Amino acid sequence: MKISFFSSKSYDRDYFARFNTHYQLKFYDTALSLESVDLLTDSQVVCVFVNDQLNAEVIAQLAAKNVKIIALRCAGFNNVDLEAAKAHGIAVVRVPAYSPHAVAEHAVALIMTLNRKTHKAYNRVREGNFSLERLTGFDIFGKTVGVVGTGKIGEAFAGIMKGFGCRVVAYDIQPHPDLIALGIEYVPLNELLAASDIVSLHCPLTPQTNRLINEETLQLMKPNAMLINTSRGGLVDTKAVIKSLKTGHLGYLGIDVYEQEADLFFNDFSESIIQDDMLMRLMSFPNVLITSHQGFFTEEALCQIAQVTFQNLQDFEAGTLNPATTLVKP
Template identity: 45%
Template structure:
């Protein structure tokens, strides 16, 4: 989709080179001579990498995502690099996938599917519960969080929300905005939809996990660093939480999007998470729909066109100084 959008926009006037590698200090030299580098959330764009890119002739970083915590924006600005992101795309892609995770862990779908493929049709260990009438806690009520809340409302759930700014659309659904502690203590299902910032790093830690109901469900389809993995493992070892659905993991870089099936898994925390039958982990695919990927491609190409024309817009995070 990216190449198609690129060709439509530039009609062969510019070359697009696609490489199957993650950007870091070792791979940065491959970008030499390219004015624009397209990056993803699992690439490393720290000061050192950005400096290498700048020396190689790069003048723009086009991030193919909304999040940009992997980019040292201060260093980019100092180097005179333009950085742009995809500020929004289909919120339904992520919200619907978060619900897929929630329902899968609640109703033990993966375990049931594995059993029936082996012609084991017993219901032992597959007991779930109705979500109708229970409480959904939505942490972050922007476009994706609001979409998640609308689905929860359709299930007939009570809504608790936590965010710096109250969303009128969520208030219209009957959402009650509360302090974070009250949300974690009162919700039967908690879904995370906030960006990863210094203030939200390990938002879900030992203290907040201790507040959750023993049979609560936790879903994270936002950023892995929102959850303290060690604290989550300790909670699960204690037999708490009915289910956990994770589409992201705080140390996913260098693991997610790659085939590790023939290697020894050296990340002991990730391997340990996989051993819990009530934990479902997917590989950062919540955004991965034709609709969302198409929008990401179109916006990324539009950001590149703006840069080449000397324009900036709502997606621009840094721009070269006038001097």
């Protein structure tokens, strides 16, 4: 089978080439959309990432081009119209758990950097400034950390924060027995927000979780609390967060995802004028740290993404799709 990769980068080419055994691979730098779908010629497989657009119109075009399977090289699937794929008989598979530790550890890195201001200290020392003024942090030990979503990533993150000596509370529609055994308390969302010094989001983006953090829920949070999002940008109402930062109610914000990231993340705009006013406003706050969707970006995760994607395709060819990685059967 021929596989066409969209939104591909050098690391996609490197890791997929490393684990490829018999497929023909075609890589496109551009994101998949209604405008770029015509690039596709004779591939039965499209392999896509988080910012590719697979709405009903695009999927209809894929079906017309005889595409049989959409292979997501990520866990999230909010950018795919699953009903349209099902209607056209196109299978959809994903990589649900490539490295939960990678994203969980990145969330911790955001917390530690925001708290101890190591990014600022690094720049100061390079300029010969060894002052400690305005670098004050706080002990994470003993703080209450709220984990919203306790799937594999949330579970890994909760375990790390428990190791820091934190009180960890969690919210999920399906409480995790192993976390309960570890001493982690499941509470309603409003209680979690009110009790937590640090809130970290690890849930998928669904109609129910869209803008879960909004003007109302931000008001429930402790004054000067820290909000971390390494899951999906749409979980957070950016305008409401900016307002909360401006009033001083929200103390810190660390995000690896952004609701309008599709036009920006994974690309170099260092010589351009960025037109996204909300993102530029966020970047102006001294208590905000933004990374560009790099939480997954480890050697282990990239290997797992390639291996699981190829296994999904082999299962598809054999007619034995794995229920754990399959979103739509053909």
